[in-house]
Amino acid sequence: MINQPPTLVGKQAVLEGLPEHPATKALTASDNPAWDPQAFTDARFDFGELTLTIAPTHIRAACFTVQAAGYNFFEDMTAVDWFPATPRFQLSYHILSHRFMERIRLRVMLDDSNPTVESITQVWVGANYFEREVFDLFGIRFAGHPDLRRIMMPDDWQGYPLRKDYPVEGYR
């Protein structure tokens, strides 16, 4: 077994354990008019990776905030279906900093009924395909996306294959 950095659970523990972290500092700063620190709801430091939970209404502002703090490269975005738990969907944004060579994960939890979240293609154009993929396979909508169409499945496909209530063998 290798020694891993200690796990920090909860926003308070992370803020105390990593007081100088550029991402948490930017997200808790109250002097930024475009960002509401109340939307940064939870945090977790686990397996050496920092997860920051953001309110669904504020993900685009959060992306602009961490981008300004040095997390300049959008690496990956996907969803997890926690069916039948509520809130059902988790969106995970992985953002890399070329300056600090470190990665953070922004997490957004979404309800089952009409899952919609702001698109972040205004922050990083490269999020386009990733959001289309999540729309295609999970049925989560992205408000403000320039071209929200299915990308993997045929255009007339019924259902969202990566949801947990969709059988692995498909419907026959």
Place this chain on the structure above:
Amino acid sequence: MSEIPGSPVLELPATPSTGERRMVLNMGPQHPATHGVLRLVVELDGEVIVSVQPEVGYLHTGIEKTCEAKFYQQVVPLTDRINYLDPLSNNLCYCLAVEKLLALEIPDRAQWIRVLLTELSRLNSHLIWLGTHAMDIGAVTVFLYTFREREELQRLFEAVSGQRMMTSYFRIGGLAMEPPLDWLDRVQNFITTFPEKIDEYSNLLTGNPIFMNRLKGVGYLSPEGAIALGVTGPPLRASGVDIDLRRDMPYSSYEKFQFKVPISTVGDTWARYEVRLVEMRESTKIVQQALDGMPGGPVKANAPKIVLPDREKMKTEMEALIHHFKIVTEGFNVPAGEVYQGMECGHGQMGYYVVSDGTSKPYRVHMRYPSFATLQAVETMCKGRLIADLVAVVGSIDIVLGEIDR
């Protein structure tokens, strides 16, 4: 959204465009220059590209969904079917992600052989890129040369794993087994002669006026544009962004190897060609260092409940037999949590996002593959250029449709 600077727009002919001359052309899914089943919907004004809309998904097999129905160890063979030209990088990235969840310590020898094989796999990927890219441009000869070396690489992969392409040689906790006895000597033979082979390709292409004219100044991508579009790997470094995860966020003991990361600030198709050619030379240096300093010892972690026992032990020890039976029939439980493991494969930054709910099957496996993001940059690079440049650009970003569609 601000406009990303791409290639300079060509001077259009004197007659102004009326819009009536526009034509929509389907390139693919069966076009030889699209490297698989990629369909590009190209809008043309005469020969000048107005827009490019890539249509993907023809190879979508739902690997991410399949992973959720398999044990952790059964996912390994699925991974190398994603990017089938760089199979060992896929294996490594997945294994590293699960090992992070399990907090497994991997023996030095296994890590070094992993580095060695990943670099050979990168060479494999770059050789195919070089051959097919040159063939798209019209230099068919190079293809025959690069496939000669690729054949030898495939024999090396076959010798360790029994398979030429779908290797599945890296397992959770180490390697499948110790490489055969004379295998390291065979790698040494290959790597000793390989720099001369790179010179050979370079002689065929670097001074070739047709090749130069087709590539130079074509498909320009600015560093800001590359970062905004999520472009990684050689195309990003050819645009002047000095990022290589092997050096900057080392994994699997890459921090013990000395190598240079080639960059170019030109940002065109030619720069991508040059960067990859130097990368091949650097990869041979890494392989040489791995051979020179190869540590001894086991190639599997000491974790009997996770790593399959040796065949010999299974026949002589009861515990080993029980562990084997339990792993094969029930799998092993992985602590709950979520990890993201990034690494630098031949095409760029690959990433595996594994979510565990504490059972023996992954709750969610997501793969970030570089070609998926890089494909978005095609339109930026081609807009306002001739349609012949599209072939050069698609070749230069080195895409594999298996990893885009998954």
